Amino acid sequence: xxxxxxxxxxxxxxxxxxxxxxxxxxxxxxxxxxxxxxxxxxxxxxxxxxxxxxxxxxxxxxxxxxxxxxxxxxxxxxxxxxxxxxxxxxxxxxxxxxxxxxxxxxxxxxxxxxxxxxxxxxxxxxxxxxxxxxxxxxxxxxxxxxxxxxxxxxxxxxxxxxxxxxxxxxxxxxxxxxxxxxxxxxxxxxxxxxxxxxxxxxxxxxxxxxxxxxxxxxxxxxxxxxxxxxxxxxxxxxxxxxxxxxxxxxxxx
Numbered sequence: 243x244x245x246x247x248x249x250x251x252x253x254x255x256x257x258x259x260x261x262x263x264x265x266x267x268x269x270x271x272x273x274x275x276x277x278x279x280x281x282x283x284x285x286x287x288x289x290x291x292x293x294x295x296x297x298x299x300x301x302x303x304x305x306x307x308x309x310x311x312x313x314x315x316x317x318x319x320x321x322x323x324x325x326x327x328x329x330x331x332x333x334x335x336x337x338x339x340x341x342x343x344x345x346x347x348x349x350x351x352x353x354x355x356x357x358x359x360x361x362x363x364x365x366x367x368x369x370x371x372x373x374x375x376x377x378x379x380x381x382x383x384x385x386x387x388x389x390x391x392x393x394x395x396x397x398x399x400x401x402x403x404x405x406x407x408x409x410x411x412x413x414x415x416x417x418x419x420x421x422x423x424x425x426x427x428x429x430x431x432x433x434x435x436x437x438x439x440x441x442x443x444x445x446x447x448x449x450x451x452x453x454x455x456x457x458x459x460x461x462x463x464x465x466x467x468x469x470x471x472x473x474x475x476x477x478x479x480x481x482x483x484x485x486x487x488x489x490x491x492x493x494x495x
Contacts, residue, residue, distance in 0.1 A: 304396035311403035323485035411484035
């Protein structure tokens with residue numbers, strides 16, 4: 243006989259007959275309710291006498307779907323470039339994502355885009371916090387979205403979390419340079435570079451920094467005061483918002 247104590251009430255779940263080897267099995271006619279059930283087995287003789295009683299065995303039934311996680315957060319150490327919180331970076335793997343609010347010890351899987359295979363798997367700690375390093379599947383020079391699911395200890399899996407945008411940018415073109423105003427003191431130079439990149443112009447010991455606009459056009463004024471007609475060589479290098487550094491280009495003016 244198998245007894246179930248749940249919510250302060252003990253019920254007989256059913257009876258089974260042991261075989262010649264002493265093995266027995268009992269099929270339940272209805273599922274147990276979610277929660278902690280204390281099960282106990284009694285061996286009863288054909289006359290109805292209780293011969294032996296098992297120790298209590300607590301079984302937790304959990305059929306509830308975990309809540310969806312909040313969107314994964316890209317670690318500032320992985321978000322390289324001009325900002326550590328814009329989701330634009332250049333590594334394609336080894337990105338660290340983290341989050342909170344999971345069930346204790348739930349399995350966390352992180353996905354990128356429509357890829358059905360997880361790019362990272364970890365386990366939440368006792369407080370529901372988690373942290374994982376991605377192993378691949380993010381691609382290069384592409385924009386995607388990253389989301390996570392949690393699977394609790396009972397095997398129930400949540401819906402997908404809200405998504406975090408991610409842009410992987412691992413290349414940058416070489417900027418161009420042209421002279422805009424070169425007569426007299428403090429000449430103005432201009433050119434093109436990747437949109438919103440930081441442009442560094444060096445002429446001899448003089449360096450000036452500016453930012454390209456949304457169309458990639460940049461312009462900078464140099465603090466030069468030649469005493470006579472002079473030809474200068476300017477070197478230009480750009481760093482984009484993902485942290486990629488370009489080759490240098492040069493120009494005469």
